[in-house]
Amino acid sequence: MTTSKVFTNWDDTHSALWGHQPIELAHEMHKSPLFSRDHLARLIENYPREHYSLVKTGARGSERVWREGDIGDLSGEQVIDAISRGGLWLNMRDVGAVDRRYREMLNGMFEEVGARVPGFSARDHQESILVSSPDAQVYYHFDLPGQALVQIAGRKRVFVYPDTAPFLTPTLLEDVAVYNVEVDIPYEPWYDRHAKVFDIGPGQMLNWQLNAPHRVENLDTFSVSMTVSYTNDTIRRAEIVNLGNGLLRHRFGYQPRSRNSRGPSYFAKAVLQKLLRDSRWVKRERNARRVIDFRLDANEPGRIVDLPKAA
Numbered sequence: 610m611t612t613s614k615v616f617t618n619w620d621d622t623h624s625a626l627w628g629h630q631p632i633e634l635a636h637e638m639h640k641s642p643l644f645s646r647d648h649l650a651r652l653i654e655n656y657p658r659e660h661y662s663l664v665k666t667g668a669r670g671s672e673r674v675w676r677e678g679d680i681g682d683l684s685g686e687q688v689i690d691a692i693s694r695g696g697l698w699l700n701m702r703d704v705g706a707v708d709r710r711y712r713e714m715l716n717g718m719f720e721e722v723g724a725r726v727p728g729f730s731a732r733d734h735q736e737s738i739l740v741s742s743p744d745a746q747v748y749y750h751f752d753l754p755g756q757a758l759v760q761i762a763g764r765k766r767v768f769v770y771p772d773t774a775p776f777l778t779p780t781l782l783e784d785v786a787v788y789n790v791e792v793d794i795p796y797e798p799w800y801d802r803h804a805k806v807f808d809i810g811p812g813q814m815l816n817w818q819l820n821a822p823h824r825v826e827n828l829d830t831f832s833v834s835m836t837v838s839y840t841n842d843t844i845r846r847a848e849i850v851n852l853g854n855g856l857l858r859h860r861f862g863y864q865p866r867s868r869n870s871r872g873p874s875y876f877a878k879a880v881l882q883k884l885l886r887d888s889r890w891v892k893r894e895r896n897a898r899r900v901i902d903f904r905l906d907a908n909e910p911g912r913i914v915d916l917p918k919a920a
Contacts (some may be wrong), residue, residue, distance in 0.1 A: 614721070617636065617812075628816070628874070632814070633809065634813070636718075636759060636812060638718070638761070638835070651685055652701065653689070656701050656707065658679075660707065661680075662702065663698065663905070664676065665678060665696055665697055665903065666745055666746055669746055676902055677768060678902065678904055679905070681905050681907060687905075687907070691910045695744050698740065704736055711738075715837060725780070727770055727879070731841060732842065733840050734840070735839075736836070741827055742765075743763075743832075744827060747769075750824070751772075751794070753844075753847075753848050754839055755839040756837065758815050759834060762831070764809065764834060765808070765826065766808050766825070767808075767825050768805075768823060768824050769806075769822075774823060777822055781794050782851045783855030789900075794822070831917050846875070849875070850868050852920055901916065
């Protein structure tokens with residue numbers, strides 16, 4: 610069990626609001642040498658291809674752009690340099706499985722949460738590192754597991770929306786469970802009038818209620834963040850229902866009516882999603898939405914090179 614303290618300002622209001630409302634916390638994780646520029650550069654150089662996403666987005670206020678790419682043969686320092694020049698972010702998914710020290714850090718964080726939030730459990734968690742440009746943004750989306758955003762370097766503005774219609778619906782939950790592309794959900798500018806807005810910097814962290822939609826804008830600074838996903842029995846059951854219902858609609862044309870996480874209908878969906886979640890149909894549908902169509906240019910930092918389209 611870790612003995613170092615992660616949170617520096619936790620009080621009774623955080624214990625009462627965790628998982629029910631967006632809350633802001635102060636942490637010490639940004640001081641770890643695991644987030645030094647040199648360490649991040651080495652991590653990027655050796656990161657498994659299947660575990661990262663390099664994304665090109667449009668600038669704030671411009672037309673929406675979403676392209677996924679490859680870092681090519683660039684060094685980690687060259688990748689960081691390219692990202693710092695604008696319009697890109699790199700998500701190193703499940704970094705705790707690549708370097709266990711990150712997982713151990715989050716183990717300590719969740720030990721503290723569990724000691725302070727009655728009934729809270731995180732049966733499993735995954736942590737990812739997000740390195741992003743000063744003008745980068747993450748479009749309106751939601752996540753199926755529980756979520757926290759840990760800011761390490763730079764500043765972000767985070768919009769957190771209600772977890773109710775029209776911002777979030779059962780159909781949207783089911784579509785994301787099937788296709789695994791969170792940013793395809795609809796968004797209207799007037800949604801912002803109903804969001805809670807947080808400006809966070811190094812040493813600050815956000816947590817919000819399960820599935821709450823959110824979007825993020827960098828505040829003109831190069832940014833390093835850690836995104837944290839966690840599950841427990843309640844979250845796992847909700848994910849089974851979402852995937853089961855989504856498969857019934859998209860694969861079999863049946864409109865499910867129940868979202869029960871207990872009883873006969875739940876167990877039938879649990880069997881269905883277990884049989885189909887790794888099927889060729891699901892993989893084909895997901896891969897069709899995640900096409901890699903550019904790489905970074907080794908000769909001109911920040912420039913991207915279009916890849917030939919697959920036949």
